[in-house]
Amino acid sequence: MKKNLIATIYLKNGKLVSGFNDYTEQDDLMERIRLYNDNGIDKIYLFDLSDNDAEHELNLHTMKEINRVSEIPVYAGGNINRLEDIKKILYAGCKKAILNPVKDVTAQLSKEGAMRFGKETLALSIHNVDLFFKQKEAVENNTSELIVLDPALMGTLGNVTDMSYSMILTETDNESICKALQSDDTINGISSKTISAPDTDIMALKAYLKEQDIETGHLETSCEWSEFKLNSDGMIPVIVQDYKTNDVLMLAYMNEEAFYTTLSLGKMTYYSRSRNELWTKGMTSGHYQYVKALSIDCDKDTILAKVSQIGAACHTGKRSCFYTDLVKEEYKEKNPLEVFENEYNIILDRKLHPKEGSYTNYLFDKGIDKILKKVGEEATEIVIAAKNPDPEEIKYEIADFLYHMMVMMVDKGITWDEVLEELSQR
Incomplete structure (x- = not known):
């Protein structure tokens, strides 16, 4: 047990x-x-x-x-x-x-x-x-x-x-x-x-x-170090990712000692090629990376680490080491959470920095009763649209409802993080 x-x-x-x-x-x-x-x-x-x-x-x-x-x-x-x-x-x-x-x-x-x-x-x-x-x-x-x-x-x-x-x-x-x-x-x-x-x-x-032969749910690996394909230095690269947001935080390297130390401590530990020594991330800065999951790729030559990052991952103080764009095409965001966050932030910006002619600012100016009236109306529109066999109208009404709901969220000071935390408890 x-x-x-x-x-x-x-x-x-x-x-x-x-x-x-x-x-x-x-x-x-x-x-x-x-x-x-x-x-x-x-x-x-x-x-x-x-x-x-x-x-x-x-x-x-x-x-x-x-x-x-x-x-x-x-x-x-x-x-x-x-x-x-x-x-x-x-x-x-x-x-x-x-x-x-x-x-x-x-x-x-x-x-x-x-x-x-x-x-x-x-x-x-x-x-x-x-x-x-x-x-x-x-x-x-x-x-x-x-x-x-x-x-x-x-x-x-x-x-x-x-x-x-x-x-x-x-x-x-x-x-x-x-x-x-x-x-x-x-x-x-x-x-x-x-x-x-x-x-x-x-x-x-x-x-x-x-x-002492007492099982406690200590971190165990399904693959031993001997099964990994290592680089010419006898190490394996580790891509580090935030376990909540999936943001890529950094790239580092492990030798065998670093790998097993990571399992023992529950904190990401790497081998510094410049200093030629083992280092547990955060030991001096306090910016620890607590292990949530480790995965190996199909060739067994790269580890993906999902971590709970305390503070910044980068030595520059940035959250991620990957903050410099080399090439960037304009594209429409399709990640649902990113879409919600982006729309929410635009609405929040309208509240903090009103823009003349903005419908969002019109709702804020009219107050919570007007906002709630629109939320109620849009909810009713979803019900009516659901009676229609064509799903396109439902999509349109749901999008309308979500926009007005986010206006209400901003007005009440509720964030998507708080809503998702509540939803995860259901």
């Missing part, structure tokens, strides 16, 4: 705080989530520490923002008293809701939640075995996973249930983490303050665990 390294975060008044009983505010929450996306964390546990409905709603809003940014599963618990609370957590984008067995309502809630949303959407936190025994049948029937909050239970749950579980440790050294992951066949992951800390090298921890 693959073992997960899990980050735990705590929310109080919509902010990231230190722990269950420590409300000291921590660093920027969304930056922390972005770091977890890149540094090898497998899962996030989120505990809502709200003590009233208003704060609970605020934390639910923050959960939505977290899930728009997070690329890894988020489980959330805290202040779950009604079926509606489970629904809101799941609708906020969380993979599972974490129930608290101490509450009298939990047994009934787990049953109702499993019937409504499926047992695979529910986990249960446990503090002691007695509570588990009292509700064992209901727990096993209605929830899919246990989250153990008391390290003293290490190695005991496997004797009483086959349910998979993870554990939140107080000890933070590598040996304690290793011991916990080897304590039971049904343990699927570990969380601790060290694992959650932003300065912890998670990939190094995974490399250590791999040495």
